[in-house]
Amino acid sequence: MEPGGAPPVATTEKARNRPDTPTGPGSPTGPGTPTGPGTPTGGDGPAAPTPRRLTSPLALTLLLLLMVLLQSPLRRALAAPVMQTWTTVFVAVMIQALPFLVLGVLLSAAIAVYVPPSFFARALPRHPALVVPVAGLAGAVLPGCECASVPVAGALVRRGVTPAAALAFLLSAPAINPIVLTATAVAFPRNPEMVLARFVASLLVACAMGWLWHRLGRTDWMRPPAHGRHESQSKGEAFWDSTRHDVMHAGGFLVVGAMAAATLKAVAPEHWLRAAADNPVVAVLALAVLAVVLSICSEADAFVAASLTQFSLTARLAFLVVGPMIDLKLFAMQAGTFGRGFAFRFAPATFVLAIGGAVLTGAVFL
Amino acid sequence: MNRQAQSAVLFLLGASLLHAGTTDLYLRYVKAGLQPLLLAAGAVLIATALATAWYEWRATSHGETATTPSAAPAHPEPRVSWLLVLPLLALILVAPPALGSYSATRTGTSLQEPLAYPALPAAGDLRLSVVDYAGRAVYDDGRTLTGRRIRLTGFLALDRDGTPYLVRMALNCCAADAQPVKVGLTGRIPPVLQPDTWLEITGTYTPHRVKDPVNDGPIPFIEVTGARPVPPPKDPYDETWNT
Numbered sequence: 001m002e003p004g005g006a007p008p009v010a011t012t013e014k015a016r017n018r019p020d021t022p023t024g025p026g027s028p029t030g031p032g033t034p035t036g037p038g039t040p041t042g043g044d045g046p047a048a049p050t051p052r053r054l055t056s057p058l059a060l061t062l063l064l065l066l067m068v069l070l071q072s073p074l075r076r077a078l079a080a081p082v083m084q085t086w087t088t089v090f091v092a093v094m095i096q097a098l099p100f101l102v103l104g105v106l107l108s109a110a111i112a113v114y115v116p117p118s119f120f121a122r123a124l125p126r127h128p129a130l131v132v133p134v135a136g137l138a139g140a141v142l143p144g145c146e147c148a149s150v151p152v153a154g155a156l157v158r159r160g161v162t163p164a165a166a167l168a169f170l171l172s173a174p175a176i177n178p179i180v181l182t183a184t185a186v187a188f189p190r191n192p193e194m195v196l197a198r199f200v201a202s203l204l205v206a207c208a209m210g211w212l213w214h215r216l217g218r219t220d221w222m223r224p225p226a227h228g229r230h231e232s233q234s235k236g237e238a239f240w241d242s243t244r245h246d247v248m249h250a251g252g253f254l255v256v257g258a259m260a261a262a263t264l265k266a267v268a269p270e271h272w273l274r275a276a277a278d279n280p281v282v283a284v285l286a287l288a289v290l291a292v293v294l295s296i297c298s299e300a301d302a303f304v305a306a307s308l309t310q311f312s313l314t315a316r317l318a319f320l321v322v323g324p325m326i327d328l329k330l331f332a333m334q335a336g337t338f339g340r341g342f343a344f345r346f347a348p349a350t351f352v353l354a355i356g357g358a359v360l361t362g363a364v365f366l
Numbered sequence: 367m368n369r370q371a372q373s374a375v376l377f378l379l380g381a382s383l384l385h386a387g388t389t390d391l392y393l394r395y396v397k398a399g400l401q402p403l404l405l406a407a408g409a410v411l412i413a414t415a416l417a418t419a420w421y422e423w424r425a426t427s428h429g430e431t432a433t434t435p436s437a438a439p440a441h442p443e444p445r446v447s448w449l450l451v452l453p454l455l456a457l458i459l460v461a462p463p464a465l466g467s468y469s470a471t472r473t474g475t476s477l478q479e480p481l482a483y484p485a486l487p488a489a490g491d492l493r494l495s496v497v498d499y500a501g502r503a504v505y506d507d508g509r510t511l512t513g514r515r516i517r518l519t520g521f522l523a524l525d526r527d528g529t530p531y532l533v534r535m536a537l538n539c540c541a542a543d544a545q546p547v548k549v550g551l552t553g554r555i556p557p558v559l560q561p562d563t564w565l566e567i568t569g570t571y572t573p574h575r576v577k578d579p580v581n582d583g584p585i586p587f588i589e590v591t592g593a594r595p596v597p598p599p600k601d602p603y604d605e606t607w608n609t
Binding site: 055056063067071084085087089092093094096099187189237240241248249259262265266269273274294295296297300304307309310 | 367368369370371372373374375376379383386392394395396400403404406407410411413414415417418421446447448449450451452453455456457459460462463464465466467468469472476478481538539540541542543545580581582583
């Protein structure tokens with residue numbers, strides 16, 4: 001299967017920490033593993049570096065060496081068309097998402113280090129009924145796709161922005177920024193109302209989720225990683241430390257999402273969709289689920305929606321509203337940034353509200 | 367993973383992005399317009415790796431035990447970070463090819479009606495893209511194509527019942543959203559058909575068309591008079607919809 005399935009090297013390291021998991025680092029342990037700050041990571045305690053210990057740089061070197069040695073059997077194993085498609089889509093999702101992830105991580109580090117918490121207290125209205133739509137509209141200024149918005153929202157929460165507002169921002173930013181709306185206009189040249197419908201529906205759902213969190217949400221569901229600057233750190237050190245941490249962290253979860261998306265693209269048959277298109281209710285649900293599993297970048301999803309010509313415009317609107325708010329890759333990244341307890345509550349609620357918002361807006365505009 | 371290992375992973379990740387972005391490798395996976403972003407991201411990752419390594423070195427060499435990771439146990443990286451090695455290996459060691467006939471036959475043709483039909487050169491062979499030909503053949507009933515000798519370049523895909531198609535994958539952002547546009551081949555089809563070979567087809571317009579078995583999309587045909595294998599183009603995807 002995938003390259004990481006083989007490494008016996010790092011298994012040793014893992015086995016030492018958690019004898020109950022006989023898995024290597026390559027297996028998608030992803031959101032299922034307790035990855036909290038409390039979990040001991042292997043081998044990096046420099047307190048007593050006994051020479052025989054398998055430290056992570058050593059494990060990494062051995063893993064890379066092993067893979068270079070094994071590269072021809074590896075290539076042969078990946079030569080089957082299914083595996084080739086899987087690898088291509090996996091690499092494509094990663095390459096496409098990494099620049100936006102890096103952009104989001106840099107922004108988030110800048111917010112975390114250079115913007116004082118008092119700025120947000122002054123800039124944002126205090127009343128929750130007001131702050132949520134303001135934050136939702138502010139999403140329009142983050143040019144990029146959903147990979148960028150997760151770390152930024154995480155930084156906002158850590159800087160003391162009320163979670164309801166940060167979440168409204170998280171949901172609206174990937175859907176209503178000018179780049180995405182322009183792409184939507186280009187993809188639907190004969191239905192300019194799609195652009196308006198997408199904007200309205202996305203903003204509506206983002207605000208609804210913000211208000212819902214304000215009413216029902218509990219702070220202990222959300223576990224933003226302890227990320228504070230140490231007193232001894234200079235600003236530059238804190239900036240790069242935050243960048244490194246976020247890329248490693250969110251990047252790891254991005255890999256989980258990319259693997260899931262690649263699996264579905266390479267394995268799931270498309271003719272299932274044809275059967276779904278005939279019933280209007282099933283069509284909306286089918287495209288909403290498709291948006292979740294495909295995990296397409298929000299800058300490109302409009303083109304895919306445009307090509308699903310057998311579906312109604314409302315169903316395609318649901319695809320465009322659900323996709324940027326919740327998909328496999330986003331779920332993995334949210335679980336990494338805010339904790340699993342949060343993601344398991346937040347994702348289903350977002351999914352349901354997004355479908356509702358899309359159907360409602362579709363009934364008005366389309 | 368400790369900071370040295372993280373710094374190594376970040377450096378390699380940045381270097382592989384730079385490698386993909388400076389060669390044509392990235393065109394197998396993402397649209398051409400993403401190149402500057404890829405290079406910038408690669409540079410930032412390398413800068414992060416160097417900064418991490420430098421602060422780490424400074425901390426240990428100055429003996430400031432207060433800032434070494436052992437004394438600052440706040441956030442050891444989760445094991446999920448190890449997964450970042452996977453894209454690295456896939457990109458450097460495997461470098462998978464662009465999407466080909468396997469995805470093309472599993473996905474329905476994504477032909478959309480063109481906004482306009484720009485005038486074609488009046489004389490000589492017509493060099494058209496697969497997408498352009500299919501659009502004119504289906505939505506303009508081949509008005510601009512009849513009586514002309516047409517050249518198309520694409521790769522070969524065989525349907526389950528053996529119908530040969532000339533395919534070009536159309537791409538909007540990355541290979542995850544790539545979708546095929548297919549043109550069926552009829553007439554003097556080459557005797558040996560190997561899927562995924564790139565061909566330049568010479569032929570004429572024919573009104574024959576079928577529905578794609580996957581999504582009922584329209585697939586026009588071309589009456590083949592000649593075919594010759596060609597090397598894959600630099601950018602294997604059709605990006606005309608990106609403008």
